[in-house]
Every structure is written in structure tokens, then in C-alpha cells.
Amino acid sequence: MKVLFAGGGTGGHLYPAVAMAGELRKLVADVDLSFAGTTTGIEATELPRLGYRLHLIPVKGLKRGKSPADMLANFGIITGFVRSVFQAVSLIRHEAPDVVVGTGGFVSAPVLLAAQLTGKPTLIQEQNAFPGVTTKLLSLLASEVHIAFEEARSFLARSKRVFVSGNPARSFALQQPHLARGVFGLHEERPTLLVFGGSRGARSINNAVLQHLSQITASSNLIWQTGSLDFERIRKQVTPSPYLSISAYIQEMGAAYSAADLVLCRAGASSIAELTNLGKPSVLVPYPYATGDHQRHNAQALVKGAAAMVIEDDHLGEADAIKNILELLHHSAKLNSMGASSRKLGFPDAARQLALRIITLAKKH
Numbered sequence: 614m615k616v617l618f619a620g621g622g623t624g625g626h627l628y629p630a631v632a633m634a635g636e637l638r639k640l641v642a643d644v645d646l647s648f649a650g651t652t653t654g655i656e657a658t659e660l661p662r663l664g665y666r667l668h669l670i671p672v673k674g675l676k677r678g679k680s681p682a683d684m685l686a687n688f689g690i691i692t693g694f695v696r697s698v699f700q701a702v703s704l705i706r707h708e709a710p711d712v713v714v715g716t717g718g719f720v721s722a723p724v725l726l727a728a729q730l731t732g733k734p735t736l737i738q739e740q741n742a743f744p745g746v747t748t749k750l751l752s753l754l755a756s757e758v759h760i761a762f763e764e765a766r767s768f769l770a771r772s773k774r775v776f777v778s779g780n781p782a783r784s785f786a787l788q789q790p791h792l793a794r795g796v797f798g799l800h801e802e803r804p805t806l807l808v809f810g811g812s813r814g815a816r817s818i819n820n821a822v823l824q825h826l827s828q829i830t831a832s833s834n835l836i837w838q839t840g841s842l843d844f845e846r847i848r849k850q851v852t853p854s855p856y857l858s859i860s861a862y863i864q865e866m867g868a869a870y871s872a873a874d875l876v877l878c879r880a881g882a883s884s885i886a887e888l889t890n891l892g893k894p895s896v897l898v899p900y901p902y903a904t905g906d907h908q909r910h911n912a913q914a915l916v917k918g919a920a921a922m923v924i925e926d927d928h929l930g931e932a933d934a935i936k937n938i939l940e941l942l943h944h945s946a947k948l949n950s951m952g953a954s955s956r957k958l959g960f961p962d963a964a965r966q967l968a969l970r971i972i973t974l975a976k977k978h
Contacts, residue, residue, distance in 0.1 A: 614975045615645040617708055619724035620716030621656035625883050629738055629964075630716040631663065632781030636968035647708060649701070649724045668704055672697040672719045694723060701727035711975035712736060712756075715747065722747040729754045734974040738967060740780050740882035742910035744768050756974055759967060761882060761960070762914045778967055779960020782886035785867030793871035797858035799834040804942045807873035809838035809863065815879055818898055819843045821929040822877075823850060828935060830856040833942055836872060838863045875942045880912035880923075886963070888920075892956030894948050895921045896938055898929055920955035 616637060618630040630648065637644050647666040650656035660667045672694060701724045705713065713728035714736045715721035725747065728735045734756040739748045742762035752758045752769050759778040760766060766775055787793075791801035799805065806829065810818045819839055822829065829835050837859045839847050844861035851859060863869050870876075870891050878884050880897040888895050897915065899908035915921035922941065924934050941947060960966075 614641050614643070614972070615708065615710045616971060616975070617647055617649060617705070617710035617713045617724070618716065619649040619713060619721040620718045621648070621650040621720060622654040622718035624655055625740060625881055626716050626718040626721070627654070627656050627659060628783075628883060629740060629781040630714065632964040633714065633738070633967050633971065634665065636964045637971065640968055640972065649704065649720050651720050654718060654720070668708075670697050670700055670704070670720050670723060672723055697723035698727050702731060705731050705733060711978050712971050714738065714971060715751070716740070717745055717747065722751065725751045725755070734978050736967075736971060736974060738778075739765055741765065741907040742914045743905050743907040745905065745907075757970060759970070761886065762911070764910060764914050778970075779963035780882050780886035781964035781967060782883055782890060783866070784961070785870055785887075785891065787867060787871045787891065790872055790874075793868045794834060796865055796868040797836055797872060798855070799836070799858060799872070800856060803834045803856065804832070804874045805834035805836060805872050806875050806877060806938070806942055807836045807869050808877045810840055810879055815840065815898070815900070816843060817926050817929055818877065818879075819847060821935070823847055824930055825935040826851065826857075829939065830854050833939065834872070836863070836869050874948055875938070877938065880908040882911060885911050885915060886960070889915070889955050889959035890961040892952045892959065894951030894955055896941070897921050897923050898926055899923065901926045915955070915958065918954050918958050920951055920958055
């Protein structure tokens, strides 16, 4: 069985594909897996490191501005896209995959389109509550479309063969909260807030936490992943505290989630998948410049499910915002209720179930 994955640019598009590929390796002994990607995305370095074959397809995303320069650039991008489709057709004929799986990013569009033009079964995995343009257009001819949020269904013209399957995400071995807090050298009984913004960080979240750090640690533990870009700047301004663990990147993320009573983070699809799989209550700060404002749609799906609270990016530094976060952190009954609601929204077996659907499509082909 041969499967070609198309997706990347960011970890949010790449890692769901990697998770499905990992499950396929477990389920099918002789499976042949390869990926299509670009030289500029995270896949260019990550996939060779993981031992997967990577086929490079040159493609760029359209400019969203309306200036003459943007329009001229888009003309060149569209011309390049047509060339990319022909290259993708050549790739598919050479590789002869049984199924082509698209997980988003610029490269998924020409590869999925080429697969559909050549009669190959295609499966689209959409991570966000607001589907991207590629999903909206190519879902019309896809064999199956798998979405992570029920809210995404209303944005798709086609209703059949659309399934809510969740997002493949990292899994973690959890431990008792008091033991996990000990891993970070924190007070074992204090309510604990976990803050992160991705490997590079989220500056507005970091600045708000830094501004109100003494207020947070006066009554709570704080586990704070600043990201690589802000770590040195923040480290120089922070006084060591027995109630604070600060790092550029958290290696022991399972322990961090175990220790946390509440999580403050962005509303990216991967983060939300982890939160709901673990049943963690959260305060979500949607990134205001995300494509199609998709993080806001993701966050609202959790608010609707009573699993999260949302604070706007430009309001996070206000005193009332931190006050509301701390009040929630110390309201154990509310946290328990939100945690239970969060768990109901999770799909911890998403990667395996999607792998099984890929296998079924391959057998039909």
C-alpha cells in the first residue's frame, strides 16, 4: 500500500500528517509512505529527520492585499501554481499512490488537485473550525473530508462524506498533579497556571504575564514557556521564585499538563487538540492575524462547549483580564466542570481512526 501526504509549511499542517503516517506504519507492515512539501516549510528539515521521503513541489500562497504590487505578484503565483499542478501530476504518476492525503498548507492544493484529476482517492484532514480555501474547493471532489470541529461543516458545500474525526495530536503520559509540580520545583499544593505560545512564543501573552507576574505568583504556581524569541529578554527581568518555572521550551510537556489546573495559550488547532484530549480547561487568546481568523473560530467552538474562556489579544494586558484568569484558577468547581466539558470534545484516537479510513480507501482503490 502506498500513501502520499501533502501538507506543511507549519507544524499545524505537518504534524497531523506525521501522526497518521506513524499509525499507518503500525497497522500495515509493508506500507510505503512519502510526503510532498516545499523548501521553505518546516517539512524541509523535519521530514528527513523523521526518516520520510520528501518530494519538493514549488508553490506559493496568494497575496491577500489589493495593491498593484500584490496583484502583479498574484499573477506570477497563479502561473506558478499551474506549473506546480503539472509537476504534481508527474509525481503521482511516478509514485502511483493508492491514496493521497491533504492536511493543508500551500503544497496541498496542487497535489490534491492533481490526484483528483488523475482519479486517485483523496482524503482531506482539516484542522480548524474555519476551513481553508483549499479544503473548501477541493472537498467537492474529495473521497472523504475529515474535520476537527462540527462547526466546520457549515462552511463546506458538500455534506456527504464529511466526518468529524478530530485532530491527530501528541499524546502524553500524565501523572499526579502534586508529583508533576515537583518536576518543576514548584509548591505541590498551589493552583498552577501553564502558559505557552508555541516554540517561538507569543509576545502579547508573554508581555501580559510579565506585567502581572507578581500578582500571579502571589497565590499560584506558574509554568511559563516563553518561546525562543522572548526568553533572554524576559529572563533578565524576572526574579527567581519558588512558585515560578520559566523556560524557552518545555521538554516535559506531559508533566506540565499534569501539573496545570488551567492553561493560557493561543487557539491553534494542535493546542486545542491536546487540551481536549487531556480534558484541560483553558483561557484562549486567538492570534488576531491568523488566516481567515481561524483561531477565533477554534476558540469559540470550545467556548460553545463550555470548555474554555476567551480573552482578546489586545485586552490581555488589562487588569481585569488577569483578575478573571486568577479567579478562574482558584475556582476548583468551575475548573472541574470545564475540564469535563473539554474532555467530551477530544478525539484521543484521531490518528488511528484516520489511518484506518486511509486503509479502507486504499482497499477500495
